[in-house]
Amino acid sequence: MSEPPDGPRRPAPESSPTSGYGPAPEQGPPDSNQQVTEPPATPDERPALAERHLHPVAAALAALDSVRDAIVSVVVLVVIGSQSGRLGNLAAVLAVGGALIAVTLGIARWRAETYTVVDGTIRHRRGLISREETVVPLARVHSIDTAQGPLQRLFGVHELHVQTAGGGARGEIVLRAVEPSEARRLRTVAGLPADPVAPDRPRWRLGGRGLIAVGLTAPQLGILLPLAAGTAALADNIFGDTGIRDAAVDAAPTEASGIAMLALLVLVVLWAVAFAGSLVVYAGFSVVRDGDHLRIERGFLQRRATTVPLARVHAISVAEGPLRRPFGLCSVRLETAGYGSEAGAARTLFPLLRLADLDGQLAELVPGLALERATAPARQEVGGGPSPATLQAGARGAEALAPDGWRRPPQRALRRYLLPRVLVGLLAGAILTVAVPSLWPLLPALALAGVLVGVAAFRAAGWRLAGGRLAARHGALTRRTVLVSAGRLQDHSLAQTPFQRRARLATFSMTVASGTSAAVAHLDVAPSQALFDSLRPIPDS
């Protein structure tokens, strides 16, 4: 209250979730400069929130859950009921009774569920028969995320996810319906920045055109297109080469083209599904950096706001899908400790971005991985092995993924990239040809595909160490680049087969804290060994 209206909003003064168990309100005064429509947050003297229930809409949500859980039995009952009249009546009775029970249970669950803040801990009690209580120390809470489904939005409430370092996207405590004022109060008590973020923070938004572009180039499509093309070619081949097609055209003119049409239809449907899926997931996507946290909002039906402490962003991975790379586009994922097992959408930093804009955006939003702030020019030549000092030194004006400074596999490694892929193509082609002799054109086609994929993989492979950031890139159809602070690797390896040993080649791989690993195959052994030897952990402060 004492803060001037324009006073800087401050997040928790200690960014680390392990900053002790002190009473929370000492960590920051409640925000008085927000557009608070409800009564302002509790004064500092009150260390705790009184025990309270969720918003009553939680009862409806619980009831809906019960219905959803019972939906299979209901469908079975209805199906059985439709077979015989008497059972039909019984099914109707059961369905109505079940709905009543669901509502009653929902209300009972809502009454049984409370949360409170006591002794510097958030306590969540719930359960009708077996009472459960979850206790999370406020000091361990690194964010309180929100999600908002259609029903919650109708009532203007949020689902709160209380996150600690150990958890995934689903919080340690999930409060399914909390009013905004209450959510703000909880955040304030936990010493977290309250909603919303000031407009002057670095921000990135996915616009309407961007959203459509995301849908159009959805990664699933990269797999679908060749698949559909293959199916169409297959149909053409089977019916073309064996003469069946002519017969078919005579007998049933739609037979051959029917399959092609069907393949096309399947493709269109799948594409529409992928398109709609991307729209629903990424609509209204925005990233804001608020001090040392990223706030990511997304979703159409279900609005989600996730807070990620920058300290936990150890790396990013950049994917250039086959439909995106030709346009210089990529998508970027956060590699965050603790979120490793989450679905792709939960880890997205940029659903779609020009590769050329990556450095600028990183500097704004994830400065720990950008190179601009660094001071000394990078020593990209690692033949002699960079010293740890080099690793911590920076690159002036260098760009995270700029084309220069990359260490690539030598030319003599090319055939090693080609051979296994061509063999796989030949083998698949051979099996198909043996099974259906008329498919023989697939044999050279698949071998050629192997060559193309191999060349693509060869051209993608490489690594670069600049400004203490290590980038490793691999992949064929989709290029993947993992960019990590070199000092924060979880492990790194160098592997050699006997063939590689003879050719003085080696495969370098590394793992980041999300569990994602990147391997670059068939590199010159000397610089790879130098890289292997030079990498040292830098303790996180």
Add this chain to the structure above:
Amino acid sequence: MNDVHPEPDQRLPTQARTLFAFQSLMAAAPLALLALGARSALAAAGAPDWTGIAVLALAAVAAVVLVAVEPRLRWRNWRYALRDEEIDLRRGVIVVTRTLIPTIRVQHVDTQRTWLSDRLGLRAVVIHTAGGSHRIPALHPDTATAIRDRIAELARRPDDV
């Protein structure tokens, strides 16, 4: 600090060969079934007798390599070293892989025992980082405990993940 990490020099105890051999044996069991199945299939298809015998001989050679040779090579190639700042592993029969795990990245360390490893007086040590886990498959129980405690001590320096 020297830029080059010395090669790891600690070997696994010799009993590890027996452990590896038993593990290979379990991998070889399906091979035997497969060979027997292939032989009866050949016989049923009316192929000459020698084809079936050749399949069995081939499987026998593979089994010998798998059970007698591979475990020894695996044991011979396994090296580890525990330094203050890193855990250094080198292993592999065909693909030789060397891995460095910074000790400050270690989240926790497990020792594991099975019925078989107990009979052989061995323990496995599993080193967990935020990115995954690494396993030293066979150690003397005393060594395993010592390594576990040592890593736990070294890893005590805080690492904020």
